Amino acid sequence: MRVLFATSEVAPLIKTGGLADVSAALPAALHGMGVDVRVLLPGYPQVLKVLPHLQVAAKIPTQFSFPATRLLTGLLPNGVPLLVIECAELYERGGGAYQDEQGLDWPDNALRFGLLSKIAALLSCTDSPLDWKPEIVHCNDWQTGLTPAYLHFSEGAVPCVMTVHNLAFQGVFPPQMVAELGLPIECFQPDGVEFYNNLSFMKAGLYYADHITTVSPSYANEIQTDALGFGLQGLLANRREVLTGILNGIDTTEWNPATDPNLANPYNLTDISGKSANKRELQKRMGLHIDPDLPLFGLVSRFTPQKGVDLVLEIAPQLIALPAQLVLLGSGDVEMQRTALELAHHYSGQISAYVGFDEALSHLIEAGADIFLMPSRFEPCGLNQMYSQRYGTPPVVHATGGLIDTVLDCNATSLEQGVASGFVFHHMDTPSLLATARRAAITYHDKKIWRALQHNCMVKNFGWGQSATAYHDIYTHLMRR
Missing domain, CATH: 3.40.50.2000 (Glycogen Phosphorylase B;)
Structure with a gap:
């Protein structure tokens, strides 16, 4: 099984929250199950500095408002294959993944993560510049939310899974960005990417994805309510048949009190005295x-x-x-x-x-x-x-x-x-x-x-084994369908 895992952050290279931990651990768990999974990530300075020996896999010319880019290949520290989007104009700058040094959102975030979504879709359809083509593309949060929309209007597109890590962040931008990002104008409607007369990356993902997952069963129910649906509860309720809550796991190697190098004294279940x-x-x-x-x-x-x-x-x-x-x-x-x-x-x-x-x-x-x-x-x-x-x-x-x-x-x-x-x-x-x-x-x-x-x-088991199996089952179902 070949899976492209598109994300805006991966620990330990670039991290602002739990998405980075999941983007490292879930692909690693899938990789351990024999899945040919490759992680797609923007080429932030933090990434290029830590991984200086990346190899050029493809050159992607200018499209719409997107600059020309190069696609680099390498390995994550955990051994999972990595694809990095090298685009100095959009990614190589100070500050963090989403904000500048003053904590303000980058004004061109629509382009920055539109490019991430566009390349994830490009690699998952007929026009891919790579010999390797996934059978499933797995998107994460609003930063990759346009991927399912691009795939919907592409030839030879593979099925797409969209995971909601936090529905409160939706990637909402002015309507003129629809044309700048190369989306067909017919998708800018309530049955599409339009959200209160703006473009919503998150809504695009939820509307066009073949399957939606959230990171816990209870949250899957909560986001269908007015209290925690953030305006998307109706869409999610309508798509409840393809909505699954899968509890995240944790990296039980990094988080192990028996071997943790950050502790003054290791301890374990049988001897907690430390x-x-x-x-x-x-x-x-x-x-x-x-x-x-x-x-x-x-x-x-x-x-x-x-x-x-x-x-x-x-x-x-x-x-x-x-x-x-x-x-x-x-x-x-x-x-x-x-x-x-x-x-x-x-x-x-x-x-x-x-x-x-x-x-x-x-x-x-x-x-x-x-x-x-x-x-x-x-x-x-x-x-x-x-x-x-x-x-x-x-x-x-x-x-x-x-x-x-x-x-x-x-x-x-x-x-x-x-x-x-x-x-x-x-x-x-x-x-x-x-x-x-x-x-x-x-x-x-x-x-x-x-x-x-x-x-x-x-004594509780919070490892990724059971959750990774649940994702694998969803991938298998989509491929058979």
């Missing part, structure tokens, strides 16, 4: 009082309203009064960053905050914290709640999306059944979050129950 050394190291590194008995809450997140970080900051003084400690890692909303740093200054030794991204520190927080906070307002899948369970750090989560699919609330029944793995609250407000955090802190002091809870967390 976790206390990581807690001590985390307290020391983050300037917290060294206290093995206080429950330590950890948070690793983008600082955005979606992630519920504002609620955590609001209850922080009450949280440490339980008593407890709190460590925060992340960046995003400027006001939230400022508040986090002010709290850390005012409650020195009890609250600590690191504004920015530090991969090693994120691993240490997962291992060194006693309880992980993830109170997202909505969460398509989420990975950190899976990381925390694998590291024996029960999470506190809001009952939404992938969080409710992966965390079972700790209560008398779930403990008796041996399935409790965290603490779940259902009302998205500070009293509910604080009450659930308090319940977690109280449970922490019952060492017998806490050890059972940690065991339930660590």
Whole structure:
């Protein structure tokens, strides 16, 4: 089976969120199953710098408003074949994948990701410049959303799968971009790419794809509702027969407390004693009082309203009064960053905050914290709640999306059944979050129950095997059809 996996980011080359982790892990899992999968990625400076020995596979001339490009081949660090779109005019610049150094969206993002979509489609139809042609093209989020639309109007197009990682980001641009991107004008209508008189990359993907997937079963249902459909709930409900929720997995090699090089002391399911050394190291590194008995809450997140970080900051003084400690890692909303740093200054030794991204520190927080906070307002899948369970750090989560699919609330029944793995609250407000955090802190002091809870967390399998098989089944179904 030959699969082209088109994405705008892949860890560890370029990463802004969970999409990058999925774009590394899922192709690797498929590759391990014998699938001939190749990842298509824009040639950002971060990619070209890390992979300097890429080979030229094809030259693609100017089309419509797209500059001429070269297609380069190489391998991802995990050994999966990689195709890189080399286009200095659109990709080789400072800043990040989607924004400049000031955090503003690149004004030409429609062209930048229109090109990614266009080349994904080109490689998947009769006019491909490569000898290798996929039997399936798998697109991810709005940045590749035009691929199914291009394929719909192309000769010899292969079936297309569209995965929604976060429906809140839709790639909406002015209507004049339809012609500039080389799309036929007849597609600019409600039954097409038009979205409130604009062009929507996400809608294009959802309308024209042969199959749609989301990153958890609960999220597949939620995006068909007014609350989380972001204006596309009607389209998704109409296409529910080809909509499947498949829970993301995690990289169980990178996230393994027994072998993690970022930890002060490794530990595993049979001997969890090393976790206390990581807690001590985390307290020391983050300037917290060294206290093995206080429950330590950890948070690793983008600082955005979606992630519920504002609620955590609001209850922080009450949280440490339980008593407890709190460590925060992340960046995003400027006001939230400022508040986090002010709290850390005012409650020195009890609250600590690191504004920015530090991969090693994120691993240490997962291992060194006693309880992980993830109170997202909505969460398509989420990975950190899976990381925390694998590291024996029960999470506190809001009952939404992938969080409710992966965390079972700790209560008398779930403990008796041996399935409790965290603490779940259902009302998205500070009293509910604080009450659930308090319940977690109280449970922490019952060492017998806490050890059972940690065991339930660590014994769970969050690997990619089952999810990769589900994708393989969808590919097979589309090819047979």
